[in-house]
Amino acid sequence: MLLDPENMDIFSQSSMYTGQVEHRIGGIDLSMGEAPAFLFDDLQTGFPRGFDLKSKGCATATVIGNKAYLIGGADEESTSSIGVKLFDQTRGELVNPIVLGTKPQPCKGHSAVLLNEDRILIIKRGSTPDDCFWFLEVDTQYVREQRKVLGTEVVAWSKGVRGVAEKPVVISGPSGVGKGTLISMLMKEFPCMFGFSVSHTTRAPRGMEKDGVHYHFTERSAMEKEIKDGKFLEFASVHGNLYGTSVEAVEVVADSGKRCILDIDVQGARSVRASSLEAIFIFVCPPSMKELEKRLRARGTETEEQILKRLRNAQAEIEQGQSSNIFDHMLYNDNLEECYESLKKLLGLDGNVTASPTSYVNSAPKGVDLPTDISISKIDQKIFIKCGSPELKAASKDLIVLDLFTFKGGAPGRTRGLNVCAIESFSDDLNGSNQLI
Ligand SMILES: Nc1ncnc2c1ncn2[C@@H]1O[C@H](COP(=O)(O)OP(=O)(O)OP(=O)(O)O)[C@@H](O)[C@H]1O
Numbered sequence: 001m002l003l004d005p006e007n008m009d010i011f012s013q014s015s016m017y018t019g020q021v022e023h024r025i026g027g028i029d030l031s032m033g034e035a036p037a038f039l040f041d042d043l044q045t046g047f048p049r050g051f052d053l054k055s056k057g058c059a060t061a062t063v064i065g066n067k068a069y070l071i072g073g074a075d076e077e078s079t080s081s082i083g084v085k086l087f088d089q090t091r092g093e094l095v096n097p098i099v100l101g102t103k104p105q106p107c108k109g110h111s112a113v114l115l116n117e118d119r120i121l122i123i124k125r126g127s128t129p130d131d132c133f134w135f136l137e138v139d140t141q142y143v144r145e146q147r148k149v150l151g152t153e154v155v156a157w158s159k160g161v162r163g164v165a166e167k168p169v170v171i172s173g174p175s176g177v178g179k180g181t182l183i184s185m186l187m188k189e190f191p192c193m194f195g196f197s198v199s200h201t202t203r204a205p206r207g208m209e210k211d212g213v214h215y216h217f218t219e220r221s222a223m224e225k226e227i228k229d230g231k232f233l234e235f236a237s238v239h240g241n242l243y244g245t246s247v248e249a250v251e252v253v254a255d256s257g258k259r260c261i262l263d264i265d266v267q268g269a270r271s272v273r274a275s276s277l278e279a280i281f282i283f284v285c286p287p288s289m290k291e292l293e294k295r296l297r298a299r300g301t302e303t304e305e306q307i308l309k310r311l312r313n314a315q316a317e318i319e320q321g322q323s324s325n326i327f328d329h330m331l332y333n334d335n336l337e338e339c340y341e342s343l344k345k346l347l348g349l350d351g352n353v354t355a356s357p358t359s360y361v362n363s364a365p366k367g368v369d370l371p372t373d374i375s376i377s378k379i380d381q382k383i384f385i386k387c388g389s390p391e392l393k394a395a396s397k398d399l400i401v402l403d404l405f406t407f408k409g410g411a412p413g414r415t416r417g418l419n420v421c422a423i424e425s426f427s428d429d430l431n432g433s434n435q436l437i
């Protein structure tokens with residue numbers, strides 16, 4: 001293990017409020033959790049119209065341009081998650097941004113590291129391996145888009161996860177083209193490999209449909225509230241009802257080690273394309289409108305009025321599917337077996353594949369609990385976490401390295417590809433002046 005302490009970013013030496021990570025302000029260690037206080041004077045240099053954060057009890061502040069992101073603290077509105085506030089220097093205002101994504105639970109303290117000016121890495125102290133790395137996206141493409149849509153300040157959490165899941169598969173196409181049929185065939189042949197993203201919908205269940213399996217059937221008002229709360233990756237009004245994919249629906253599948261399949265309309269596919277979820281987009285075309293109508297009628301699940309509505313919408317969907325840049329692949333579902341073979345081929349399943357899960361979960365290296373006593377440094381794309389706990393020292397695992405090179409995805413949901421390893425018996429090079437926090 002080669003380390004050159006001379007070349008380290010030493011956070012404790014970075015200037016105050018210059019856009020670098022800040023954990024110490026005016027000599028106060030902000031990273032140690034127990035609601036350390038900012039002082040008015042401490043903010044004067046960078047923030048002429050500084051404010052008294054003492055009462056706010058924020059734990060860390062990270063400054064990007066004219067904004068300070070204040071993460072954690074004692075007086076959260078909700079004690080169930082780490083809170084985020086934003087101080088806007090230009091307006092001289094403390095703002096409560098809309099916080100999207102699953103939020104991390106409070107911890108015994110945390111450290112914050114600014115990455116690429118658009119996200120903050122939060123390292124939770126005293127936490128388990130699967131809960132210690134979180135990302136607060138503050139200016140990523142996704143956040144900028146949400147800011148436009150919601151017309152207010154937005155930040156988004158995503159959880160850092162080891163290992164990379166296979167890209168989800170988005171399947172779109174007009175109602176009755178056979179998407180559900182193809183997906184069922186795939187899941188039947190490869191039950192351990194694929195998992196279905198169970199959407200929410202306000203439409204009534206059909207005879208055989210089960211809540212939580214085919215859809216989460218929900219009231220419009222409840223779904224609208226959840227959309228407002230940032231729980232959905234995408235949503236759309238389709239044939240008069242609301243449909244949407246929750247962030248959780250995709251994450252439960254990915255977390256189980258399976259490849260997620262989404263059956264969504266073209267509007268939804270467009271939204272997913274614009275999100276940070278990296279997926280494969282497939283559009284399924286019918287051989288003709290006449291055949292589509294025949295299939296819809298033969299299915300016998302819709303009223304005449306609904307069938308006509310679906311057929312009217314189908315025309316526009318096919319045009320968009322074929323002309324937009326949303327889709328990576330087109331499938332023509334004329335002969336079902338042939339179409340299924342084409343689907344398998346483009347998913348790389350036409351050869352000798354073992355029908356096993358993608359299982360990054362089990363292949364992840366065994367984790368190390370992160371103690372409360374840590375110090376952090378950054379060199380290029382690596383974060384070094386030095387653990388002061390006697391137990392880890394005794395186990396010769398006093399240095400944990402987090403590699404930032406392999407990040408994938410992000411908010412809302414998971415930032416995947418975290419490469420974390422524990423380095424054995426590290427010397428004391430990181431002590432003293434190199435200590436960050
Ligand atoms: N290639 C095919 N040839 C003939 N019938 C087909 C073919 N593919 C699917 N079907 C039939 O067409 C009907 C509609 O298929 P399916 O329910 O899978 O469509 P869908 O695209 O999922 O529709 P929706 O978007 O409304 O859920 C079903 O009865 C199915 O058995």
Ligand SMILES: Nc1nc2c(ncn2[C@@H]2O[C@H](COP(=O)(O)O)[C@@H](O)[C@H]2O)c(=O)[nH]1
Nearest residue numbers: 175199235236238243244245263264265268
């Ligand atoms: N944008 C979304 N579209 C969805 C979602 N779930 C399903 N759908 C699409 O709705 C139509 C109608 O479905 P049906 O079950 O009522 O026949 C179909 O095109 C689906 O692809 C979703 O979560 N988001």
